[in-house]
Amino acid sequence: MSIRKPRPTRSGSITLADIAERIGTSAITVSRAINTPHLVSAALRAQIDAAIAETGYLPNRAARALARARSDSVAVLVPSLSNTVFIEILAGIHDVLQPHGYRTLIGDTRYSAAQEESLLRAYLEHSPDGLLITGFEQTAATRQLIANSRIPVVHMMELGPADACAVGLHQFDAGFAMTRHLIERGYRRIGFLGAQLDPRVMERLAGYRAALQQAGLVYPAGELLDRTPSSIGLGVQLLDRLLQQAPDCDALFCCNDDLAQGVLFECQRRGIRVPQQLAVAGFNDLAASAWINPRLTTIATPRYAIGHAAATMLLQRMEGRVPEPAQIDLGYTLVVREST
Amino acid sequence: MSIRKPRPTRSGSITLADIAERIGTSAITVSRAINTPHLVSAALRAQIDAAIAETGYLPNRAARALARARSDSVAVLVPSLSNTVFIEILAGIHDVLQPHGYRTLIGDTRYSAAQEESLLRAYLEHSPDGLLITGFEQTAATRQLIANSRIPVVHMMELGPADACAVGLHQFDAGFAMTRHLIERGYRRIGFLGAQLDPRVMERLAGYRAALQQAGLVYPAGELLDRTPSSIGLGVQLLDRLLQQAPDCDALFCCNDDLAQGVLFECQRRGIRVPQQLAVAGFNDLAASAWINPRLTTIATPRYAIGHAAATMLLQRMEGRVPEPAQIDLGYTLVVREST
DNA sequence: TTGTAGGCGTTATCAG
DNA sequence: CTGATAACGCCTACAA
Numbered sequence: 001m002s003i004r005k006p007r008p009t010r011s012g013s014i015t016l017a018d019i020a021e022r023i024g025t026s027a028i029t030v031s032r033a034i035n036t037p038h039l040v041s042a043a044l045r046a047q048i049d050a051a052i053a054e055t056g057y058l059p060n061r062a063a064r065a066l067a068r069a070r071s072d073s074v075a076v077l078v079p080s081l082s083n084t085v086f087i088e089i090l091a092g093i094h095d096v097l098q099p100h101g102y103r104t105l106i107g108d109t110r111y112s113a114a115q116e117e118s119l120l121r122a123y124l125e126h127s128p129d130g131l132l133i134t135g136f137e138q139t140a141a142t143r144q145l146i147a148n149s150r151i152p153v154v155h156m157m158e159l160g161p162a163d164a165c166a167v168g169l170h171q172f173d174a175g176f177a178m179t180r181h182l183i184e185r186g187y188r189r190i191g192f193l194g195a196q197l198d199p200r201v202m203e204r205l206a207g208y209r210a211a212l213q214q215a216g217l218v219y220p221a222g223e224l225l226d227r228t229p230s231s232i233g234l235g236v237q238l239l240d241r242l243l244q245q246a247p248d249c250d251a252l253f254c255c256n257d258d259l260a261q262g263v264l265f266e267c268q269r270r271g272i273r274v275p276q277q278l279a280v281a282g283f284n285d286l287a288a289s290a291w292i293n294p295r296l297t298t299i300a301t302p303r304y305a306i307g308h309a310a311a312t313m314l315l316q317r318m319e320g321r322v323p324e325p326a327q328i329d330l331g332y333t334l335v336v337r338e339s340t
Numbered sequence: 341m342s343i344r345k346p347r348p349t350r351s352g353s354i355t356l357a358d359i360a361e362r363i364g365t366s367a368i369t370v371s372r373a374i375n376t377p378h379l380v381s382a383a384l385r386a387q388i389d390a391a392i393a394e395t396g397y398l399p400n401r402a403a404r405a406l407a408r409a410r411s412d413s414v415a416v417l418v419p420s421l422s423n424t425v426f427i428e429i430l431a432g433i434h435d436v437l438q439p440h441g442y443r444t445l446i447g448d449t450r451y452s453a454a455q456e457e458s459l460l461r462a463y464l465e466h467s468p469d470g471l472l473i474t475g476f477e478q479t480a481a482t483r484q485l486i487a488n489s490r491i492p493v494v495h496m497m498e499l500g501p502a503d504a505c506a507v508g509l510h511q512f513d514a515g516f517a518m519t520r521h522l523i524e525r526g527y528r529r530i531g532f533l534g535a536q537l538d539p540r541v542m543e544r545l546a547g548y549r550a551a552l553q554q555a556g557l558v559y560p561a562g563e564l565l566d567r568t569p570s571s572i573g574l575g576v577q578l579l580d581r582l583l584q585q586a587p588d589c590d591a592l593f594c595c596n597d598d599l600a601q602g603v604l605f606e607c608q609r610r611g612i613r614v615p616q617q618l619a620v621a622g623f624n625d626l627a628a629s630a631w632i633n634p635r636l637t638t639i640a641t642p643r644y645a646i647g648h649a650a651a652t653m654l655l656q657r658m659e660g661r662v663p664e665p666a667q668i669d670l671g672y673t674l675v676v677r678e679s680t
Numbered sequence: 681t682t683g684t685a686g687g688c689g690t691t692a693t694c695a696g
Numbered sequence: 697c698t699g700a701t702a703a704c705g706c707c708t709a710c711a712a
Contacts, residue, residue, distance in 0.1 A: 013689095016690065017690095025699090027691095028690090029697085029699075031689095035691085041698090056485070058464050060467065060690070061402075061466045062406045062466070062688085062690090063688070063689030063690040063691085064689080066703095066704045066705065067691040068691060068692085082431075084422060087421045088422075090421065094448070103466075105443070106444075122443070124398050125398050126402070127353075233627070233630070261628065261631075268633045269633060291606075293608045293609060353705095356707095365683090366682070366683055366684080369681085372682085375707090400706070403706040405688090406688045406689065406707090407688055409688070
């Protein structure tokens with residue numbers, strides 16, 4: 001009989017070996033009792049469970065990750081957390097991944113490709129089992145990092161090159177559809193308010209331009225673009241600037257609801273009647289838009305569903321399956337309310 | 341000269357040893373070149389850096405965490421991500437922790453103490469070096485987990501028992517102050533709309549009640565409480581119910597700005613003049629509140645600063661220092677605008 | 681300034 | 697069903 005040497009650990013926390021020692025079995029058996037209970041006799045299992053409960057043992061993820069060469073975690077990169085659009089995406093992701101035992105490493109790139117790159121580098125050190133990333137505008141280095149890591153990736157929000165996995169919608173089409181709606185309503189001098197100018201906004205803008213062009217209603221004076229992050233306050237400000245550069249504008253397509261809400265507030269304040277004097281449309285259908293006065297016409301985007309589907313697709317790829325199809329277009333809905 | 345045996349790794353990724361082998365040195369030297377460059381000769385350092393760049397080597401956090409018995413990560417538990425209040429707290433936390441090399445594990449408890457407990461259990465497996473948690477309403481098991489883990493904790497938003505570390509404000513006082521403001525403005529039948537009913541809302545309610553009591557203006561019919569999560573739509577709905585149960589109400593203190601915004605939208609729709617017929621006050625000073633019509637009187641809470649200070653305090657404790665004082669009251673600001 | 685030995689806590693592998 | 701052994705990749709301690 002060998003004398004078990006006392007095992008003073010550096011961290012002082014309880015380990016598998018501690019539990020094993022307590023009930024005179026081996027660490028590996030305790031490990032099995034936890035991970036594959038059906039491979040352990042009921043008697044031992046009961047003892048082990050009791051010891052675990054007594055001691056408050058918590059498995060050490062780092063050790064597990066090291067031994068198994070996988071971390072049960074997924075890195076998620078979004079451009080912003082203050083935009084509820086991405087919060088809803090995260091909710092969809094979480095609801096899929098959580099039940100499968102995955103942890104989520106959330107990274108906020110603050111709309112910067114450089115930040116995205118450094119965040120990704122940082123997260124790759126955790127050897128995530130998969131990656132969910134927003135859009136397709138990665139730096140070359142980011143793309144290289146992803147390629148080298150060999151982990152499955154699913155892009156969110158936009159649809160891209162056919163060889164990539166993605167769940168999203170055609171931002172161009174949505175921008176086009178909203179503009180068509182305004183044209184069909186009879187508006188003729190349709191402006192566009194753009195903020196942040198991230199790739200998705202630029203796509204919407206392209207859709208807007210295409211629709212105007214097609215209808216012979218091109219209206220350059222009506223375009224107002226600003227790199228500033230979108231906000232209600234910015235909407236207020238941009239309306240003022242727009243009315244100066246295009247006083248005869250009769251409809252305004254805002255690249256998102258924040259901006260549109262600011263515009264509506266300012267219209268109220270100035271006594272501009274919406275939609276009679278100026279029609280206002282937004283994008284994304286945020287919570288306030290259904291209640292503001294007048295209720296805002298907008299494009300509803302399926303954020304939760306995008307997160308859900310992207311996570312589901314990633315799950316398949318992490319399990320080695322090949323998701324079919326590789327690109328899922330979840331579309332958009334034109335929600336016509338009172339403001340147009 | 342010993343023959344180096346080929347090192348086929350399970351994961352296939354590049355390791356310190358790979359780099360070392362490439363340039364004929366040892367793993368530990370490469371480790372030092374990365375972590376304590378001043379302990380390695382310039383010549384070797386240059387070679388090592390080159391090899392790292394060439395191979396795209398990324399350190400393995402799990403191995404590092406295991407070896408050092410610390411993870412350079414901090415667990416953060418908030419009740420909601422859809423409430424921008426907590427997003428701003430996260431921003432403050434991030435801005436402090438990120439530069440110090442800490443990763444943030446974000447947990448959304450969805451206002452459930454049970455979820456909080458299971459999230460904490462999950463995150464403790466990552467052996468975070470510290471914990472930031474919202475409020476003081478933990479389950480007994482949660483408290484036990486925290487105690488056993490022996491990691492430093494800082495509570496956020498509220499102030500609590502003197503032996504705990506916390507950064508926040510006296511929700512009771514803020515509720516009291518807003519109610520005093522309404523009383524001083526001359527309103528006499530002041531109602532209260534409460535949603536979610538989390539501990540902080542209940543504190544504000546208590547402050548409201550105390551102020552009314554003190555002024556001899558107790559107005560039970562004016563209290564309307566609903567467990568439903570707060571939202572603009574709920575504000576609309578609650579106003580309707582309130583006007584039925586307390587038609588003579590002349591001021592309404594909403595437990596947060598979402599609710600208040602819904603109330604304002606519905607007042608507009610019904611032609612109720614604010615503040616002449618009904619004064620409306622909110623709580624938190626969300627972005628829209630400064631722009632809505634009429635502009636909303638509310639309590640501004642220092643969310644970013646709370647996150648920032650809490651993270652700073654945690655940092656001190658993680659470095660073994662004892663922060664002084666242990667409780668930081670960051671206060672609140674009564675922002676009087678047009679709605680009262 | 682560099683290297684060797686050994687351990688961190690868990691799991692894969694293979695043997696009983 | 698159970699266990700011994702050897703990784704996993706990195707770091708501490710000590711030695712040279």
